[in-house]
Amino acid sequence: MRVRDPRARLRGWGGVGAMAVGCVLALLLLVCLLPAFRPAARGLGAAGDGGTGVTHGEPARAEAACTDPERQTLAPSGADGPTIEEIRSRPEEKRKLIVGVDQNSYRWGYRDPNSGGTAELEGFDIDLVHRIAEEILGDRNAVLFKAIPTDQRIPAIQEGRVDMVVRTMTINCDRLRDVAFSAPYFRTGQQLLAPKSSTITGYDGTLAGKRICTAAGSTALSQLTADRAAGKLVASADLSVTVPSQLDCLVRLQLGEVDAVVTDGALAASQAAQDPTVALKGDAFTTEYYGVAMRKDADDLVRRVNKILVDFRADPDGWRMSYRTWLSATLGGGEEDLRKSEPPRPRYLRGS
Amino acid sequence: MSQPPNGSAPPDPDTPAPAALSAVPTQPAPPGPATAPARPAAPLLPGPSHGSGPDPSHGSGPDPGGVPPRRTALAEGVERLRAAAVTEPGRLRALGALLALLVVAFGAVTAWQAAERTAAAGDVLHRSQPLSSEAAGIYRSLAAANTAASTGFLAGGQETKDSRDRYEQGIRTAADSLVTAAANSEPGSASAATVADLNRLLPRYKGLVERARVYNRQGYPVGGAYLRYANDLMQEDMLPAAEALYTSENGRLSDDYADAKRPPWAALVLGLLALAALAWAQYRTYRRTHRVLNRGLVAATAATAAALLWLVAGHGVARSQLSASHDHGVRSLTVLHEARLASLKARGNENLTLVARGAETVTVGGEREDAYDAEYRTEMAALGADLAEARRLADDAAGERPVAAAAGDAARWRERHRAARAEDENGNYRQALEKVIGGRGATAESFDGVDTALATALAHEEREFARAAGAGLDALAGLPQGAGTLAALGAAGAVLGIGRRLSEYR
Numbered sequence: 001m002r003v004r005d006p007r008a009r010l011r012g013w014g015g016v017g018a019m020a021v022g023c024v025l026a027l028l029l030l031v032c033l034l035p036a037f038r039p040a041a042r043g044l045g046a047a048g049d050g051g052t053g054v055t056h057g058e059p060a061r062a063e064a065a066c067t068d069p070e071r072q073t074l075a076p077s078g079a080d081g082p083t084i085e086e087i088r089s090r091p092e093e094k095r096k097l098i099v100g101v102d103q104n105s106y107r108w109g110y111r112d113p114n115s116g117g118t119a120e121l122e123g124f125d126i127d128l129v130h131r132i133a134e135e136i137l138g139d140r141n142a143v144l145f146k147a148i149p150t151d152q153r154i155p156a157i158q159e160g161r162v163d164m165v166v167r168t169m170t171i172n173c174d175r176l177r178d179v180a181f182s183a184p185y186f187r188t189g190q191q192l193l194a195p196k197s198s199t200i201t202g203y204d205g206t207l208a209g210k211r212i213c214t215a216a217g218s219t220a221l222s223q224l225t226a227d228r229a230a231g232k233l234v235a236s237a238d239l240s241v242t243v244p245s246q247l248d249c250l251v252r253l254q255l256g257e258v259d260a261v262v263t264d265g266a267l268a269a270s271q272a273a274q275d276p277t278v279a280l281k282g283d284a285f286t287t288e289y290y291g292v293a294m295r296k297d298a299d300d301l302v303r304r305v306n307k308i309l310v311d312f313r314a315d316p317d318g319w320r321m322s323y324r325t326w327l328s329a330t331l332g333g334g335e336e337d338l339r340k341s342e343p344p345r346p347r348y349l350r351g352s
Numbered sequence: 353m354s355q356p357p358n359g360s361a362p363p364d365p366d367t368p369a370p371a372a373l374s375a376v377p378t379q380p381a382p383p384g385p386a387t388a389p390a391r392p393a394a395p396l397l398p399g400p401s402h403g404s405g406p407d408p409s410h411g412s413g414p415d416p417g418g419v420p421p422r423r424t425a426l427a428e429g430v431e432r433l434r435a436a437a438v439t440e441p442g443r444l445r446a447l448g449a450l451l452a453l454l455v456v457a458f459g460a461v462t463a464w465q466a467a468e469r470t471a472a473a474g475d476v477l478h479r480s481q482p483l484s485s486e487a488a489g490i491y492r493s494l495a496a497a498n499t500a501a502s503t504g505f506l507a508g509g510q511e512t513k514d515s516r517d518r519y520e521q522g523i524r525t526a527a528d529s530l531v532t533a534a535a536n537s538e539p540g541s542a543s544a545a546t547v548a549d550l551n552r553l554l555p556r557y558k559g560l561v562e563r564a565r566v567y568n569r570q571g572y573p574v575g576g577a578y579l580r581y582a583n584d585l586m587q588e589d590m591l592p593a594a595e596a597l598y599t600s601e602n603g604r605l606s607d608d609y610a611d612a613k614r615p616p617w618a619a620l621v622l623g624l625l626a627l628a629a630l631a632w633a634q635y636r637t638y639r640r641t642h643r644v645l646n647r648g649l650v651a652a653t654a655a656t657a658a659a660l661l662w663l664v665a666g667h668g669v670a671r672s673q674l675s676a677s678h679d680h681g682v683r684s685l686t687v688l689h690e691a692r693l694a695s696l697k698a699r700g701n702e703n704l705t706l707v708a709r710g711a712e713t714v715t716v717g718g719e720r721e722d723a724y725d726a727e728y729r730t731e732m733a734a735l736g737a738d739l740a741e742a743r744r745l746a747d748d749a750a751g752e753r754p755v756a757a758a759a760g761d762a763a764r765w766r767e768r769h770r771a772a773r774a775e776d777e778n779g780n781y782r783q784a785l786e787k788v789i790g791g792r793g794a795t796a797e798s799f800d801g802v803d804t805a806l807a808t809a810l811a812h813e814e815r816e817f818a819r820a821a822g823a824g825l826d827a828l829a830g831l832p833q834g835a836g837t838l839a840a841l842g843a844a845g846a847v848l849g850i851g852r853r854l855s856e857y858r
Contacts, residue, residue, distance in 0.1 A: 146710040
């Protein structure tokens with residue numbers, strides 16, 4: 001291994017160089033073809049890992065335009081606009097914020113069966129929803145929860161079935177084409193979950209020939225598919241099992257129908273918390289941010305939610321309190337654990 | 353074993369035994385009447401087929417061994433037959449044999465066909481209909497168990513005793529019915545394979561539900577995931593299998609009905625032929641002797657006609673009773689079973705609407721709708737149609753009353769469901785839940801009302817069916833034995849009658 005190291009590193013640099021050249025070429029092409037395009041949308045950060053799509057012509061535009069998807073949002077503002085007015089003007093009984101949530105994510109959005117018949121959804125995401133409802137409608141309970149499966153999040157927003165989705169939804173470039181995101185409210189990354197006794201040690205060669213479960217329409221599935229095509233994941237890994245919700249993967253894992261689960265670390269930790277015989281294997285192999293998804297044209301709502309998020313994070317009874325209430329049990333309650341999950345200071349790079 | 357050299361005269365049983373010969377000739381043969389005992393009849397039967405003594409018309413009994421050059425038995429028999437055919441006693445013997453054969457054949461075919469139809473009618477009453485109901489019962493109890501499980505989940509970690517009892521009851525009934533179905537399905541048949549599938553899936557389903565319970569009690573949402581998985585197994589594998597079983601058992605019921613109701617054509621044709629032959633024989637006798645009545649032939653005619661009448665009447669009654677059992681029993685039962693299944697499916701979907709909370713949607717007429725609620729409405733519409741049909745089919749007040757009660761409960765259910773949906777759509781989940789699985793005034797109450805009323809209606813129609821089908825089976829009772837006895841009597845009469853004529857040639 002050691003012997004091959006320098007060469008590998010060399011090749012690695014070569015790859016990066018090629019990618020950088022590719023990026024520049026693509027960008028040039030784009031600027032030539034679309035003079036109206038505003039490069040301001042491009043982030044300041046280094047090329048990062050956005051170069052994978054460069055070889056394909058079509059996604060190049062979005063990839064080039066979108067290097068730091070978590071920054072592609074509008075600056076916060078407390079002003080009301082048409083979207084918020086519409087929500088406020090709903091008739092008496094229906095004057096509620098309609099929010100797509102999960103009811104299967106332990107400690108994020110779920111129904112505690114032992115909550116004494118109140119049937120209330122609860123969790124970190126749900127706290128945030130109540131906060132948003134309180135700020136917009138003045139009543140933290142003025143919410144109509146819609147449980148939606150992973151692959152229905154974007155259609156639900158586009159078809160206007162919900163005002164927003166607060167459902168451990170990763171901000172990424174593909175999704176930015178269809179919906180608008182708030183600033184990030186949580187940091188996580190894809191992580192592998194397997195039985196403690198499994199030979200799988202992490203996101204590596206030990207996955208050869210293993211069946212990996214993901215949720216349909218999740219970032220995990222698209223990441224794994226891309227990685228396998230690019231050779232970063234062993235080709236013999238079987239990705240054929242997809243389920244409506246990441247929690248269904250835990251069922252398949254316990255029944256021995258799959259060998260491992262890939263999902264966001266935050267949710268993988270929730271799964272591990274429900275079954276002491278499974279564990280997270282290896283470190284997170286991506287960095288992702290959760291955001292609140294809204295309609296692409298709901299600018300006023302996006303700005304308002306960003307404003308609420310700023311307050312939520314600053315408020316000692318806000319973000320940190322919710323973290324301690326819901327997540328310290330699954331993600332660790334130390335100050336360092338909190339910092340790992342806290343997103344960086346938000347940047348608002350979207351022009352309009 | 354002795355092997356006689358060929359060519360030599362074999363004293364084998366084919367050659368006319370002295371007994372066969374002597375039986376006729378020993379009667380001193382003046383053409384006198386009266387004595388006609390049973391004895392001469394006996395040899396008449398084997399007579400023509402064996403080829404009786406050489407030229408029996410002479411009445412002289414030549415010693416069989418006395419004629420030196422003999423050809424094969426077959427050639428001799430043919431020659432004798434030919435010789436016999438031109439003489440009146442020969443013709444009479446042939447006629448007697450033919451009549452006896454026809455009547456016996458009629459009797460045998462009647463007995464056989466009547467026995468077949470009796471068996472088929474018995475199968476309708478005691479086998480295929482109960483099995484068809486049993487299969488519907490499997491479907492119903494599985495769906496009921498699944499609905500109870502989802503209700504238990506809706507109620508939270510501590511499911512109520514009622515929902516647990518319903519679940520256990522459903523599983524137990526399904527398991528019991530599967531044992532019956534397994535015992536009654538033919539090995540290797542599609543039904544047997546389906547029953548085996550269900551037997552394999554049922555414990556798997558139960559395992560998933562048990563896991564869901566355990567996790568629910570611990571407060572982990574993975575319990576809900578197990579319940580969804582169990583529900584998928586039920587909806588996608590088990591209920592379709594149970595439905596296939598019901599369909600195939602219904603097919604068997606139709607087959608048994610068809611078998612029991614098929615007219616016994618062979619017996620009818622043979623009966624008519626026998627009657628025609630008897631009539632012709634009597635006409636011939638009359639033409640030759642100017643005697644109007646030959647008691648033997650008259651008796652044979654009467655016996656045959658009686659058997660034929662019995663067959664026609666018995667099977668006719670059986671047919672009409674079976675038709676009644678189908679029209680008033682089976683059709684009502686089918687519709688009621690379907691109504692009950694529709695109500696169960698509607699209830700299951702109503703619960704799942706609240707379990708899934710808008711997770712699944714479908715596009716109906718350009719509008720996005722909750723998939724489970726759309727399914728609920730489809731099933732309620734089916735329930736309404738089934739109840740209307742059941743009401744149309746109900747032919748007495750006792751049958752109509754529970755159906756009307758079910759329709760009333762279904763209407764109330766729809767109304768309450770609308771109110772519950774309105775609550776849910778306004779985000780008042782807890783109120784919606786209360787209106788669906790709560791106590792008085794909840795849709796649960798209406799569903800129970802529908803289910804109970806339908807159970808009553810089903811029991812009533814089962815009784816109606818059993819009564820009519822039982823009457824049909826009774827109509828066939830004794831027909832095989834009776835037809836056999838009458839035919840034997842008829843054959844004896846024919847032989848005796850012809851024997852009387854034959855004896856006149858002695």
